[in-house]
Amino acid sequence: MEKTSRRGFMGKAFGAVAAVGGVASLVAMKQTWDPLPSVKAAGFTEVDLSTVEANCLVVEKWRGKPIFILKKTAEMVAKQDEAQTARDVIVDGTHYMIAIGLCTHLGCIPAYADKKEIFQCACHGGEFDSSGLDIKAPPPSPLVIPPFNVKGQTVMLGEEGPEYKKMKEAGILA
Amino acid sequence: MAHFTKATSVKDWLNQRLAIEKVEKVMASEYWIPKNINFLWAMGMVLAITFGLLLVSGIFLLMYYQPNVETAFDSVNYTIMQEVGYGWLWRHVHAVAASVVFLIIYIHMLTGIYYGSYKKGREMIWISGMLLFVAFSAEAFSGYMLPWGQMSYWAGMVITNLFSAGSLELNGVVEWIRGDYVPGQAFLTRFFMLHVLLVPLAILALIGVHFAALRIPHVNNQDGEDIDFDVEAKKYLAGDTKGSKVIRFANDFMSKDMFVVSIFLVFFFYLVFWNYGFAMDPVNFDPADGLKTPAHIYPEWYFLWSYEILRPFSKDVGLIAFAFAQVIFVLLPFLDRSPNVKTANKRGLFGIWFWLLVIDMIVLTAMGKLPPQGIYSTIGFVAAIGFIGLWVILPFITAIEKKV
Ligand code: HEM
Numbered sequence A: 001m002e003k004t005s006r007r008g009f010m011g012k013a014f015g016a017v018a019a020v021g022g023v024a025s026l027v028a029m030k031q032t033w034d035p036l037p038s039v040k041a042a043g044f045t046e047v048d049l050s051t052v053e054a055n056c057l058v059v060e061k062w063r064g065k066p067i068f069i070l071k072k073t074a075e076m077v078a079k080q081d082e083a084q085t086a087r088d089v090i091v092d093g094t095h096y097m098i099a100i101g102l103c104t105h106l107g108c109i110p111a112y113a114d115k116k117e118i119f120q121c122a123c124h125g126g127e128f129d130s131s132g133l134d135i136k137a138p139p140p141s142p143l144v145i146p147p148f149n150v151k152g153q154t155v156m157l158g159e160e161g162p163e164y165k166k167m168k169e170a171g172i173l174a
Numbered sequence B: 001m002a003h004f005t006k007a008t009s010v011k012d013w014l015n016q017r018l019a020i021e022k023v024e025k026v027m028a029s030e031y032w033i034p035k036n037i038n039f040l041w042a043m044g045m046v047l048a049i050t051f052g053l054l055l056v057s058g059i060f061l062l063m064y065y066q067p068n069v070e071t072a073f074d075s076v077n078y079t080i081m082q083e084v085g086y087g088w089l090w091r092h093v094h095a096v097a098a099s100v101v102f103l104i105i106y107i108h109m110l111t112g113i114y115y116g117s118y119k120k121g122r123e124m125i126w127i128s129g130m131l132l133f134v135a136f137s138a139e140a141f142s143g144y145m146l147p148w149g150q151m152s153y154w155a156g157m158v159i160t161n162l163f164s165a166g167s168l169e170l171n172g173v174v175e176w177i178r179g180d181y182v183p184g185q186a187f188l189t190r191f192f193m194l195h196v197l198l199v200p201l202a203i204l205a206l207i208g209v210h211f212a213a214l215r216i217p218h219v220n221n222q223d224g225e226d227i228d229f230d231v232e233a234k235k236y237l238a239g240d241t242k243g244s245k246v247i248r249f250a251n252d253f254m255s256k257d258m259f260v261v262s263i264f265l266v267f268f269f270y271l272v273f274w275n276y277g278f279a280m281d282p283v284n285f286d287p288a289d290g291l292k293t294p295a296h297i298y299p300e301w302y303f304l305w306s307y308e309i310l311r312p313f314s315k316d317v318g319l320i321a322f323a324f325a326q327v328i329f330v331l332l333p334f335l336d337r338s339p340n341v342k343t344a345n346k347r348g349l350f351g352i353w354f355w356l357l358v359i360d361m362i363v364l365t366a367m368g369k370l371p372p373q374g375i376y377s378t379i380g381f382v383a384a385i386g387f388i389g390l391w392v393i394l395p396f397i398t399a400i401e402k403k404v
């Protein structure tokens, strides 16, 4: 084998040191931009369903995001098909829609039109029905259902209760 | 070894150490500019001056601005606008300059396209120019976050969501960019850092590259004539200044440049004092509220055309079309297959292509501002398809172009 020149060796040594240092600093830089533990831990929100009025949208805040809670009237439930009903959270026989109120297109908050019983997004014209299913593009998917746990007349957002897990298995969260 | 002698003057002292005379020649008095150019060639200087205005006004805003979600809005809208002496002036200068700079950038770009100033050795000027456009876009977007009004918050929400790449659902990437589930404190402070340090640094570096890229090919001229700068410079230096096709950059050409700059500045300060409203969106005078979307979210006018390319399509197609619009201009020197460096008007189909592109971008801009309904959606859709179509046919129509 040829005798490697000293300059070549020094060049390679520098390359190795720089590569290790470079990768290590990239790791540090990436982590510096991660959400802080305090942000991640930002907790759980409890919602009282007993005061909610039918066909009148309630907006709660969870992890800085708006959460839509819509109590459905008996007529609304009667009109629904299976896919719509599958997304309902049923508490004592009453149907509720619970969903993250951010349009699945690019994240605006759709407004609820109670006459038409649909959600309309002003940003790019998307629409969702009263179960959160997307009925007009550009949104590509239904409103996302956040983790929830029903406890009597209250719902704990952020906890994965049995009803939530069932929806998750059925693959209808979004 | 370098040889130093006792200096005869300050100039000589510096000259021995920094070769200032040589530098002055290379950069100014023997940097040759063709005579055959018009006021459109002053746009680069107008841009440099406008960047200076942004820098100075930004430094003064920085003395009272507070990058905190609780206090940012008031520090701008109350402290700077009402308490600080002439605080409103810095803010108006900053806002108007940020808007006008894009108008000039678009004129500068279209001038380059019209005269074919992006090929035959001028590719790096074009590419560094497009990188400057990207950097200025990042600068404008990050600055728009700072007053933490409704438009800041919701533009931040919508634009960062683009990074989930549609159906790929890369929500982790979006949360990483924000440092939170939604735009919050971490988001505001990091965009503040980008706006006042990292992006301006990148802009300064890119301006250096842009100027360096100009030095060897020199600027183009109105007829795309391939001037032999060495020959013309010799003629000029030999005293035939009339017969030579070139003049010195400084002070001769600079004086013309600065004349255009003064006209620009009169217009600019007219806007700053009497017509600044267009540069400040009324919706952004409401403080950020994560539970209330404004009725219409639209970007500043200079982003409307690319926003409108995103809007009429389904989510994934829209994102691809948007990404296409963002990068395609960079590739212009390689998509134009014709060797002609001539004004668009003398290039047959390319001339038509140029004007269609201008009209299409104006239509996209207009539709982007209107609510996405009915006929507006349709016109926007057609214009978006048109934009993509124009770029797809460009290599073909330029390949068959006759040599002129
Ligand atoms: C190094 C130079 C710069 C510094 C130090 C700086 C600093 C600042 C500061 C402190 C603010 C917040 C106060 C306010 O909102 O009025 C701001 C806002 C802003 N900046 Fe800059 N800036 C610089 C360059 C630029 C450039 C080059 C652009 C765009 C092309 C730009 C676009 C904006 C915009 C759009 C706003 C929001 C203005 C408003 O809402 O009134 N800035 N800048």
Ligand code: FES
Pocket: A103, A104, A105, A106, A107, A108, A121, A122, A123, A124, A125, A126, A137, A138, A139
């Ligand atoms: S964000 Fe709702 S339609 Fe685009």
